[in-house]
Every structure is written in C-alpha cells, then in structure tokens.
Amino acid sequence: DADVTQTPRNRITKTGKRIMLECSQTKGHDRMYWYRQDPGLGLQLIYYSFDVKDINKGEISDGYSVSRQAQAKFSLSLESAIPNQTALYFCATSDPQQETQYFGPGTRLLVL
Amino acid sequence: RKEVEQDPGPFNVPEGATVAFNCTYSNSASQSFFWYRQDCRKEPKLLMSVYSSGNEDGRFTAQLNRASQYISLLIRDSKLSDSATYLCVVNTGGSYIPTFGRGTSLIVHP
Numbered sequence: 001d002a003d004v005t006q007t008p009r010n011r012i013t014k015t016g017k018r019i020m021l022e023c024s025q026t027k028g029h030d031r032m033y034w035y036r037q038d039p040g041l042g043l044q045l046i047y048y049s050f051d052v053k054d055i056n057k058g059e060i061s062d063g064y065s066v067s068r069q070a071q072a073k074f075s076l077s078l079e080s081a082i083p084n085q086t087a088l089y090f091c092a093t094s095d096p097q098q099e100t101q102y103f104g105p106g107t108r109l110l111v112l
Numbered sequence: 113r114k115e116v117e118q119d120p121g122p123f124n125v126p127e128g129a130t131v132a133f134n135c136t137y138s139n140s141a142s143q144s145f146f147w148y149r150q151d152c153r154k155e156p157k158l159l160m161s162v163y164s165s166g167n168e169d170g171r172f173t174a175q176l177n178r179a180s181q182y183i184s185l186l187i188r189d190s191k192l193s194d195s196a197t198y199l200c201v202v203n204t205g206g207s208y209i210p211t212f213g214r215g216t217s218l219i220v221h222p
Contacts, residue, residue, distance in 0.1 A: 042214040102158075
C-alpha cells in the first residue's frame with residue numbers, strides 16, 4: 001500500500017463550490033505539506049504543518065484553508081473554487097532527519 | 113529573481129549520451145540540496161541528495177558548488193527510461209521548507 005494517499009484522484013467542480021482534498025499517510029511523519037503544480041511551473045507551497053497543532057501559510061495560501069485532523073491526516077479545502085485553481089495538487093510528508101519529502105499521487109482538479 | 117533556477121529544456125539526447133543539468137540558488141544560507149525525478153503526470157520522487165563532497169549513485173553523479181551557488185546532476189549512458197523532468201530542491205537553514213526549481217525536462221530517444 002502507498003505510504004501517502006490522496007482522495008479524490010480527479011475532481012471536476014464548478015466555480016463557487018466548496019471542495020475538500022484529503023491526504024493520509026502511514027509513514028509516521030509529523031510534517032505534512034500541500035502543493036499545487038501548474039504546467040511549466042514548479043511546485044508552489046500552499047500550507048504546511050509540523051505537527052497536529054501547527055498550521056502555517058505557504059507562498060500561495062489565499063483561497064485555501066487546511067485542517068490537520070491527526071498526525072496522519074491533512075486536508076485542503078477550497079472554500080469557493082475559481083477556475084484559476086485548476087491544477088495538480090500534491091500532498092507530501094517529510095522526514096526531519098533526512099529532510100526528504102514523500103509525495104502522494106496527486107489530485108487533478110478542474111474548476112469550470 | 114527566483115530562488116532556485118533551472119533551464120527548463122527540453123534536453124533531447126540519444127540513448128547512451130551523457131547529459132548534465134545545472135541548478136542555481138540565490139540564498140547563500142541554503143544547507144541541503146536534492147534532485148527529484150518527476151515522470152509525466154506523476155508525483156516527484158527523490159533521486160538523490162547532494163553532498164558537499166559530491167556523490168554518485170550508479171550512472172548519476174551530483175555535485176555542489178557553494179562558492180558559485182549551484183548544484184549539478186550528471187547522467188551517464190542515458191536510457192530511454194531516464195526521460196522525465198528533474199527537479200532541483202533546496203532547503204534553507206533548518207526551516208525544512210524546501211524550495212523547488214521548475215524542473216528540467218529530459219527526453220532520451222532511440
């Protein structure tokens with residue numbers, strides 16, 4: 001089984017709708033991240049969390065919110081989706097000793 | 113100026129070729145460096161860490177030049193399966209917030 005899972009894998013929604021993307025991990029890492037990736041662009045950090053009580057904004061947090069329900073779960077919400085939030089979204093965890101990141105398979109979101 | 117810069121390519125090379133990518137970073141306080149590989153429409157995966165003394169893993173060699181603030185990735189004897197996008201990642205000062213380059217696309221053809 002995958003160490004980092006994301007649901008849904010694909011989602012089509014309409015402008016103005018609220019949606020939630022979920023991420024779960026079995027690696028036992030405290031640190032979790034949400035990124036978006038647009039074609040031709042690098043990964044942009046949306047939010048990150050270093051433990052259950054810690055939530056931090058990344059470089060592009062506007063229009064997004066997150067919830068860290070448990071060490072293993074980190075959800076990303078789009079309160080009112082807009083077309084320019086169409087992107088590929090990745091969740092990741094990190095190992096603090098090695099500083100390497102482990103990514104989920106991604107969620108493809110299309111906002112019409 | 114973006115903190116981590118890479119030539120987007122694509123680098124189009126024949127099988128068996130040697131190809132090298134560079135990545136420059138702007139923050140001199142950067143401490144940890146990595147190369148990730150991303151296949152089309154898939155998640156990034158760690159290829160290798162980059163150590164100050166340079167390191168090698170099979171056909172892949174990574175180098176760090178702190179004075180000039182760049183890291184490099186050398187791929188020898190390229191395989192078709194090496195076709196992917198290679199992401200340069202830099203961590204700064206123990207924050208554990210990595211900065212990703214936009215990636216360099218490699219296409220290996222028969």
